[in-house]
Amino acid sequence: MTREYRFKGIGPQGKMVQGTFSADSPKAAKKHMANLAKKYVLRVTDFDRKKDWLYKVLIPGKKPFSGRQLAYSKEEVAQALIKLGYTKFTIKPVLFDLPVRTSQADVMMFIKLSTTMLKDKMSFGKILEMLAEEQTNRSMKDALLQIESLLKGGAEGKEVFMRFSNVFGKFPAFMLGLATRSGNMADVFEATSKFIERDVEISKNIKKALISPMFAVLATFGAVMYYVIDIFPATAEMFLKYNMPLPPLTKGTLEVSHWLANFWWLVALIVIAPIVTVWRWWSTPKGKIWRDMHIIKLPLIGHLIHKSSIEIYFRVFATIYAGSGDNIETIKTASEACRNYWMEDQIKRITVPLMLKEGEAFVPAMEAAGVFTKTAITRLKTGQETGNILQSAQQIATYYEAETTYKMNNLIEYIQTLVGMIIAIAITFLTVVSAEIATISPPTM
Numbered sequence: 001m002t003r004e005y006r007f008k009g010i011g012p013q014g015k016m017v018q019g020t021f022s023a024d025s026p027k028a029a030k031k032h033m034a035n036l037a038k039k040y041v042l043r044v045t046d047f048d049r050k051k052d053w054l055y056k057v058l059i060p061g062k063k064p065f066s067g068r069q070l071a072y073s074k075e076e077v078a079q080a081l082i083k084l085g086y087t088k089f090t091i092k093p094v095l096f097d098l099p100v101r102t103s104q105a106d107v108m109m110f111i112k113l114s115t116t117m118l119k120d121k122m123s124f125g126k127i128l129e130m131l132a133e134e135q136t137n138r139s140m141k142d143a144l145l146q147i148e149s150l151l152k153g154g155a156e157g158k159e160v161f162m163r164f165s166n167v168f169g170k171f172p173a174f175m176l177g178l179a180t181r182s183g184n185m186a187d188v189f190e191a192t193s194k195f196i197e198r199d200v201e202i203s204k205n206i207k208k209a210l211i212s213p214m215f216a217v218l219a220t221f222g223a224v225m226y227y228v229i230d231i232f233p234a235t236a237e238m239f240l241k242y243n244m245p246l247p248p249l250t251k252g253t254l255e256v257s258h259w260l261a262n263f264w265w266l267v268a269l270i271v272i273a274p275i276v277t278v279w280r281w282w283s284t285p286k287g288k289i290w291r292d293m294h295i296i297k298l299p300l301i302g303h304l305i306h307k308s309s310i311e312i313y314f315r316v317f318a319t320i321y322a323g324s325g326d327n328i329e330t331i332k333t334a335s336e337a338c339r340n341y342w343m344e345d346q347i348k349r350i351t352v353p354l355m356l357k358e359g360e361a362f363v364p365a366m367e368a369a370g371v372f373t374k375t376a377i378t379r380l381k382t383g384q385e386t387g388n389i390l391q392s393a394q395q396i397a398t399y400y401e402a403e404t405t406y407k408m409n410n411l412i413e414y415i416q417t418l419v420g421m422i423i424a425i426a427i428t429f430l431t432v433v434s435a436e437i438a439t440i441s442p443p444t445m
Contacts, residue, residue, distance in 0.1 A: 118186040310400055316338070
């Protein structure tokens with residue numbers, strides 16, 4: 001979470017120096033402070049982080065009231081209360097000020113409300129002030145208050161919003177910053193809202209197609225294992241005490257149960273070790289690229305994930321293409337927003353250098369990256385020939401949105417049917433094994 005820090009120190013001529021800056025973590029703040037001290041030869045005397053303080057004001061004859069204030073020190077809060085005419089109060093720091101992650105719903109609500117108020121010709125500073133007042137998420141509230149203060153102080157919009165990219169997301173922060181210097185903020189905000197809505201929809205569909213069925217299958221597998229290891233032996237072994245012959249399926253299941261009871265740790269190791277290894281590998285930059293390069297090759301869903309990433313790329317590209325004067329920055333930002341590290345790496349490593357160093361045209365450089373479908377490249381070539389790349393990008397995004405939405409809904413139904421069949425097979429197995437035990441009878445003399 002981005003926080004403000006204030007430092008005081010003595011300069012090389014013995015003069016007092018004071019300044020503020022923002023950082024994402026205490027470690028980053030200390031590193032930045034060390035660099036400042038070294039660069040300007042400062043002897044730092046005070047270094048404080050802006051944090052939350054809880055205060056309670058006592059008014060004779062009236063009910064006390066409490067509040068929360070962001071400040072560098074307890075003295076600052078006391079001075080502010082004294083200026084308001086209060087003399088009796090208590091102030092204490094917030095001990096457990098855990099940062100709350102801002103959800104996409106909070107960001108989308110902020111953008112939608114801002115769009116509506118901008119269309120009503122309300123000033124952006126007033127909008128930030130109003131929405132910060134109504135905001136319940138502390139991270140978003142603090143971000144909006146700081147943004148309003150920085151913009152009022154004359155800071156450049158893009159730089160200000162990018163400072164809070166951990167709150168809004170990198171692409172939304174880029175777009176909101178771009179909107180502050182555009183001629184029509186409402187249109188840019190509306191386009192950003194459309195991107196976030198579509199991004200949320202794609203993520204939700206992928207979870208429905210992959211995550212939910214996976215948990216259903218794992219839960220079924222766990223239930224079968226519990227039955228085979230714990231419940232089934234308790235019944236079947238009763239017949240062994242009386243030397244009763246067991247049917248083939250019951251006997252085989254009991255042998256598997258005994259083996260699992262003895263070597264469950266081996267099964268757990270075989271299952272967990274690869275998962276942990278792959279998870280750790282995927283958390284590295286190279287692992288993310290390898291994962292996203294191969295995930296699009298998965299049967300059934302791989303091509304839909306690929307086309308969804310292409311759709312997001314061109315939706316972002318089309319949104320910022322007209323308002324940004326830097327086409328290279330537009331290409332980079334769109335690649336970072338497409339949610340595929342392999343595509344991002346290919347575009348930054350192949351497309352961008354071809355355009356910058358070798359002067360290659362946009363479409364051939366995009367084709368050289370090898371991440372776009374023939375349909376997308378053909379549409380771009382048509383746009384380049386007619387001089388309307390923007391329209392082509394919009395058409396690609398619209399086409400793949402329609403295709404992936406339709407096919408993803410069909411795929412979700414197919415996967416749900418498949419999972420239902422797996423669960424039915426597991427239940428049938430348990431039923432057959434349980435029924436077979438009922439056929440066991442003591443041997444006749």
